[in-house]
Amino acid sequence: DMPTPTLFTEMDTLxxxxxxxxxxxxxxxxxxxxxxEEGGERWSKPHVSTLSLHSLFELRTCIQTGTVLLDLEGYSLPQIVDEGMLSPDLREKISFVxxxxxxxxxxKPIHRSLADMGKASGGGARHAQSRSMNDISDTPSTDQLRNKFMKKIPRDAEASNVLVGEVDFLDKPFVAFVRLAQATTLGGLTEVPVPTRFLFILLGPTGKAKSYNQIGRAIATLMVDDLFSDVAYKARDREDLIAGIDEFLDEVIxxxxxxxxxxxxxxxxxxxTSADKRKSVFSLNELGQPNGAAGGGGGLAEDEEIVCVCGRFCGGLFLDIxxxxxxxxxxxxxxxxxxxxxxVLFIYLGCITNAITFGGLLGDATDNYQGVMESFLGTALSGTVFCLFSGQPLIILSSTGPILIFEKLLFEFSKNNGIDYMELRLWIGIHSCLQCxxxxxxxxxxxIKYMTRFTEEGFSSLISFIFISDAIKKMMGSFKYYPINTDFKPDYVTAYKCECLAPDPSESILSLDWSQLxxxxxxxxxxxxxxxxxxYVPDLALMSFILFFGTYSMTVSLKKFKxxxxxxTKLRKLISDFSIFMAIMTFVGLDRLIGLKTPKLIVPTEFKPTRPDRGWIVLPFGKNPWWVYLASFVPALLVTILIFMDQQISAVIVNRKENKLRKGCGYHLDLFWVGVLMAACSFLGLPWYVAATVISIAHIDSLKMESESSAPGEQPQFLGVRxxxxxxxxxxxxxxxxxxxxPILQFIPMPVLYGVFLYMGVASLSGIQFWExxxxxxxxxxxxxxxxxxxHVPLRRVHLFTLVQIICLAVLWVLKSTVLAILFPVMAGRTGLNTSRPVTTAERRPNRKRSHLRWEL
Incomplete structure (x- = not known):
């Protein structure tokens, strides 16, 4: 069925x-x-309509006894009145009204003083002016076209107009419910230039204005109800409308x-709350299709295909392409x-900070065979190629902790056994590429179809906690290098000293006065x-903490500013989108203004390998015995398992249904390019790269889209990711x-980037059910x-399930702090794998009723 258009309902009183x-x-x-509002100069805040039960029963009576005209042909209000099957004696009077x-x-408020001036200037002129404005224009007015309220209304919306009032020429109420065959713009009838589809007219004798107003509010509230609007579009007769009102009454509290x-x-x-449950109970199929309802054909069917065993060579890869x-x-x-x-600005700062951090650690672990320069070049090469050709370009590649541990163990093994490290590493990369x-x-x-929510939440939570803990650890390092002098005693300032002592007197420069240097x-x-x-550097540690926590706090505050x-709304959204950039610029400026020598971002300035005795190309032969080329298959198998689990678990988290990705995934294509880049980086002597969970989640969060037009009082709807x-x-x-x-990046203090890291870790926890x-x-x-x-689940079972996850998370946390960290992705995947059968899409829905409780919420 074609979806019914959104209805904008306006109620006018006579x-x-x-x-x-x-x-x-x-x-x-x-x-x-x-x-x-009573002052007549402003709108109230949007609120839920509260109706009296009596008004709903009166509305039901009005529909039951009044005039109901469905699919009326009319292109102007006078024509609709003329074709409304009114008796001749009432037609002229009702038409006039x-x-x-x-x-x-x-x-803008109505300037009543000017109106009074118009009255005072003469009644004849006033009468002539009103007569010229009596009839409603057939075209929208300039005020309608300029009305900013149109931004709150969907493009294909239609209008329903409710007209209620009391007149002195009726002895009993006149009620008419009209549905036009085609939505028609009736000039200035509606506040905004939206075509009218429905008219509800209630005119009655004087003395019951409040009752008429309540009935008008009742029908207006029903018209914006998801179920009743469907009924109004599809109704074939009066009884269908009454059935829709009865269904509404069944749900009224x-x-x-x-x-x-x-x-x-x-x-x-x-x-x-969605109206789908009500629609499933109240059958709309018997009412037929909406006559002339707007909206094109249905959208593309949801692609439920994730991965499959195709039974042919590279079948999954070809399907991804x-x-x-x-x-x-x-x-x-x-x-x-x-x-x-x-x-771009957000993820760029996260990537260069990560590259510098891991580059420094790799340099220490490998005696500078791989350092910051190799980390920058490898990040740029691998990331660019992956984003150009991969199946899921939203994934961000980066070095990870398990890879760092493996590199450290491999270097120590090579050093202790007299094997050339770079050549051995090259053959491991080649074998791993072939295995991929x-x-x-x-x-x-x-x-990956066997991975449950348990696996996804455990893996993403642990990576988030690692980001948070590392950011805090690096920040606390500032207190170690630049400590706060908590034992300072003003009365004993004479006891504080720092002297420069000469080196060995035999080698010292005798002419220098060392005490004055x-x-x-x-x-x-x-x-x-x-x-x-x-x-001791005064205030440096405290200033670093202000930069660190200030960046994080300002980012969180500006992110919520929308x-x-x-x-x-547009300005709030713009501020929210650029929250991280604004926070960084604010605290970089603050740091420059105060002028303390806080630790700054250090970026290589020359394009050359970190270690002078190595080149940019690693040759595969000449330095190791022939058997090393074959034996490297064994450590390559461990690397392949590590890469496979790390990459695919991160890809599952990125491709989860909650992100509403419409272009599909590409697990096989992603793994293919990760393998290619493994070999390329091995030949160039660059670090290996795999999907970075937290940075990828941050990338997705920074590209989330929300509906541009949302009804007043309604939260913007999440549409998906760009x-x-x-x-x-x-x-x-x-x-x-x-x-x-x-020269530009060196102005950025490292505590500011640690604050960005902290935000990445905390932000990636949002939406994780385990954390809730x-x-x-x-x-x-x-x-x-x-x-x-x-x-649906007893609270004690929920707590028990969460406790099991916490224990598994603690085991993985201890594991990642030891040499066994290279087994971390394997353990993370094995902890939550359901080896009995794949988890289907339906089973992932949390509100689905099941006959028994599985260890998956």
Whole structure:
């Protein structure tokens, strides 16, 4: 079935303005109710409509006894009135009333003093002016076209107009419910230039204005109800409409009058309950299709295919390529968006910080055979190639802890056994590349279908905790190198000293007065600094902490700024998108303003290997015995398992259903290019790279899209992720040219980047059910959120399941702190693998009822 359009409902009430009648807008609905405040100069905040039960019963009676015209042919309000099957004696009077001027609520108040001046200038002129404005224009007015409220209404929306009022020529109420055959723009009838599909008219004798107003609010509320709007579009007769009202009454909740104040406005909920359950009970199929409903054909069917065993050579790889070819052009032009700029800046800073950190650690572990320069070049090369050709370009490649441990063990083994490290490493990379090709050719990635939520949450949580702990550890290192002098005693300042002592008297420069040298001069001439204040730098540790925590706090605050009430929506969203960049620039400026020598980002300035005795190309033969080339197959197998599990678990987390990725995944294609890059980096003597979970999640978060138009009071709807290759390519190209940006990057304090790392770790925890269940331990039952799994699973079972995950996470945390860290991805995958059968998409839905409880929530 084609979806029914969103309805914008406006209610106008008939009012007496001097001697003239006019329709004045009193309320409007898109999803929630907004009404004109008593002062008449502003709209109320959006709120949930509260209706009296009596008004709903009266509305049912009105539909049951009044005029119901379905699929009426009409292109103007006068024509609709003429064809409305009214009796001749009422047609002229009702037509006169319905065609009065409609005054819509605007931001600017009505200047009644000017209107009074118009009255005072003469009644004849006023009458002539009103007569010229009596009939509604057939075309939208300029005010309608300029109305900014259109931004809140979906493009294909239609309008339903509710007209209620009291007149003196009727003895009993006149009710008409009209559905036009085609949505028609009825000039100035509606506040915004939206075509009208429905009209509800209620005119009655004087004295019951409040009752008419409540009935009008009742039908307006029903028209924006998801189920009743479907009924209104598909109804074939009066009985279908009454059935829709009865279904609405079945769901209505009545509040006792003495225990609740009807004047209280209920805030719109953050998450609106779907009407799918109501629709499944109330069959709409018998009502037929909506007559002339807007909207094109249905969208593309959801691609449920993830991975499969094709039974032919490289079948999965060819399917991945076939799936990606139709999106090739959009992968580039969809990246041309201002949101991509903020994503590039964010991920770029994360990547260069990671490259510097791992480059330094690799240099220490391998005696500078691989250092910061190799880390920068490898990050740029691997990341650019992967983002250009991979199946999931949103994945960010980086060095990981297990690879670092493996490199350290491999270097120590080579050194102790007299084997050339770089040549051995090259053959391990070649064997690992061939093994990855074998896994791709045999569709081995099918194993990921056995990974449950247990695996995904355990892996992503541990990586997030590692990011958080590393950021804090690096920050605490500033207190070690630049300690705070907590034992400072003002009365004993004479006891604090730092002296420069001469080196060996036989080799010292006798002409120097060592006691008068500065700190730099003392170090320059080979002297030694002695004293308890030699390493003390005032306020440096505290300043580093301010930069660290300030960057994190400001980023979090600005990220949430789009949900605040200040400034227009577009400006709030822009500030949120550029929150990290703004936080970095703010605290870089603060650091420059204060002028303390905080530790800065150090970027290589020359394009040459870190170790002078090695070149950029590693030759495969000549330095090791022939058997080493064959024996390297064994450690290569360990590397392949490590790479496979690390890559595919991260890819599963990135491709999860919650991210609403529409272009499909490419597990086989991703692994193919990881294998190719393993061999390429081995020949160039560069580090090996694999999917980085936390940075990839941060990349996705920075590219999330929300609906541009949302009903007043409704939270913006998450639409998906801006899937493209451009941001990743730009990030890694910038990483490669960072050598030339060193004069600029050297102004960035390292504590600021540690704050970015902390934000990445904390932000990646959001949305992880495991983290939400941990917080349940500290909440009394009555304050716990209304999670779907708490409705179906006893709380003690939830706590038991969470406890098992915590224990497994603790084991992995201990494991990663030892030499056995190279087994971490294997253990993470094995901890949660369900070896009995694949986990289907339906089983991943948390609200699905099952006959028994499995260890998966």
């Amino acid at each position: 009012q007496q303005d001097g001697d003239e009648l006019e329709w004045k807008e009193s309320a409007r609905w898109v999803k929630f109710e907004e009404k004109v 319905l065609l009065r001027k409609h005054r819509h609520q605007t931001k 009545v509040l006792p009058p003495g225990e609740w104040d009807p004047k209280i406005r209920i805030e719109p909920p953050k998450k609106v 076939k799936r990606k070819i139709p999106w090739l052009l959009s992968d580039f032009y969809e990246g041309f968006h201002i949101q991509s700029i903020s994503a 090709f074998l896994l791709v050719a045999t569709d081995a990635s099918y194993i 500065s700190k730099k001069e003392c170090v320059k001439y080979g002297g030694s600094l002695v004293g308890n204040t030699c390493k 949900f605040s009430r200040y400034f227009p 899937e493209q290759r451009l941001t990743g390519i730009l990030v890694f190209v910038l990483t490669g040219v960072s050598i030339f940006l060193a 269940r941990i917080k349940l331990y500290m909440m009394p039952s009555k304050y716990q959120p209304d999670f779907p799994f708490l409705r």
